[in-house]
Amino acid sequence: MSMEPVNSGVAAEPAESPDVADAGAAPEAPTLGQLMLAVEELWPESLAEEWDEVGLVAGHPSAEITRVMFAVDPTLEVIDEAIEWGAELLITHHPLLLKGVTSVAANTPKGKAVHRLIESGTALLTVHTNGDSAVGGVSDVLADALGLQDVAPLTRAANGLPEEGIGRVGDLAEAMTLGDFAARVYGILPSVAGGVRVSGDKDGLVRRIAVCGGAGDSLFDEVRASGADLYVTADLRHHAASEAREAAVNDRPYLIDVSHFASEWLWLPAAADALGNVLADQGLDVDIRVSSTNSDPWDFILTPGGD
Numbered sequence: 007m008s009m010e011p012v013n014s015g016v017a018a019e020p021a022e023s024p025d026v027a028d029a030g031a032a033p034e035a036p037t038l039g040q041l042m043l044a045v046e047e048l049w050p051e052s053l054a055e056e057w058d059e060v061g062l063v064a065g066h067p068s069a070e071i072t073r074v075m076f077a078v079d080p081t082l083e084v085i086d087e088a089i090e091w092g093a094e095l096l097i098t099h100h101p102l103l104l105k106g107v108t109s110v111a112a113n114t115p116k117g118k119a120v121h122r123l124i125e126s127g128t129a130l131l132t133v134h135t136n137g138d139s140a141v142g143g144v145s146d147v148l149a150d151a152l153g154l155q156d157v158a159p160l161t162r163a164a165n166g167l168p169e170e171g172i173g174r175v176g177d178l179a180e181a182m183t184l185g186d187f188a189a190r191v192y193g194i195l196p197s198v199a200g201g202v203r204v205s206g207d208k209d210g211l212v213r214r215i216a217v218c219g220g221a222g223d224s225l226f227d228e229v230r231a232s233g234a235d236l237y238v239t240a241d242l243r244h245h246a247a248s249e250a251r252e253a254a255v256n257d258r259p260y261l262i263d264v265s266h267f268a269s270e271w272l273w274l275p276a277a278a279d280a281l282g283n284v285l286a287d288q289g290l291d292v293d294i295r296v297s298s299t300n301s302d303p304w305d306f307i308l309t310p311g312g313d
């Protein structure tokens with residue numbers, strides 16, 4: 007299944023850097039090891055949550071990299087797209103192997119993925135909660151796309167700067183209705199089946215907005231403490247949403263629930279641009295592209311409730 011992303015899945019073409027010592031030298035392709043240093047500069051592994059598994063999953067650090075593809079999920083469809091394009095490196099947000107395994111036999115989905123990567127010579131690198139937490143990370147991009155200002159993390163990173171951490175909260179320049187803001191959320195997301203679910207008074211005003219790309223139902227205490235009028239996140243289950251609404255003060259925070267994949271997909275073009283810029287500054291040239299595969303597991307929706 008292929009998607010037509012709103013932000014057109016962009017290839018970041020790094021420009022030749024003016025900082026290169028020998029201005030006449032043609033940009034070179036980096037090794038995987040050099041590329042990993044650029045990734046570490048943007049999304050340090052020390053920012054990852056303790057339970058997370060980030061970094062290199064497959065690949066030789068000495069391998070030359072000319073093409074890099076960014077994607078949300080390392081599904082077989084995404085891996086095949088990367089191989090077909092000729093990417094020597096696939097960078098995904100979600101880990102392929104988060105839990106311990108005792109086999110990567112090719113008769114299991116994850117084993118098949120590992121085999122395809124190694125047999126095709128395609129490296130796989132994970133930038134997960136380190137990509138959430140960093141400045142310019144998943145929730146930062148989401149906050150920016152929604153027009154939030156004076157943005158700060160919902161939870162500070164244990165090993166980071168004050169502006170690093172999970173989730174973001176910020177303010178709109180002017181208050182708007184929940185209905186209008188929901189339309190704004192709808193307008194920035196790539197086309198997926200899930201749509202935008204809203205809890206709250208359509209005509210109620212919102213100005214202070216908390217966001218967390220991906221599953222954010224562990225952050226309700228931080229959202230309440232931030233004084234947000236509205237919390238935008240993904241994967242909100244019945245009890246978490248219901249209890250948060252029961253605990254609302256002055257009916258706030260309202261809730262908006264979106265597709266997990268869509269909320270994180272927004273980060274990919276920004277990440278591709280950022281990596282292209284870091285490499286170009288070092289005189290390194292790589293063709294970077296965002297995957298056009300829609301790996302949201304949901305394909306269609308029936309809405310008997312109407313609007």
Ligand SMILES: [Zn+2]
Pocket residue numbers: 100219220221266270
């Ligand atoms: Zn996620």
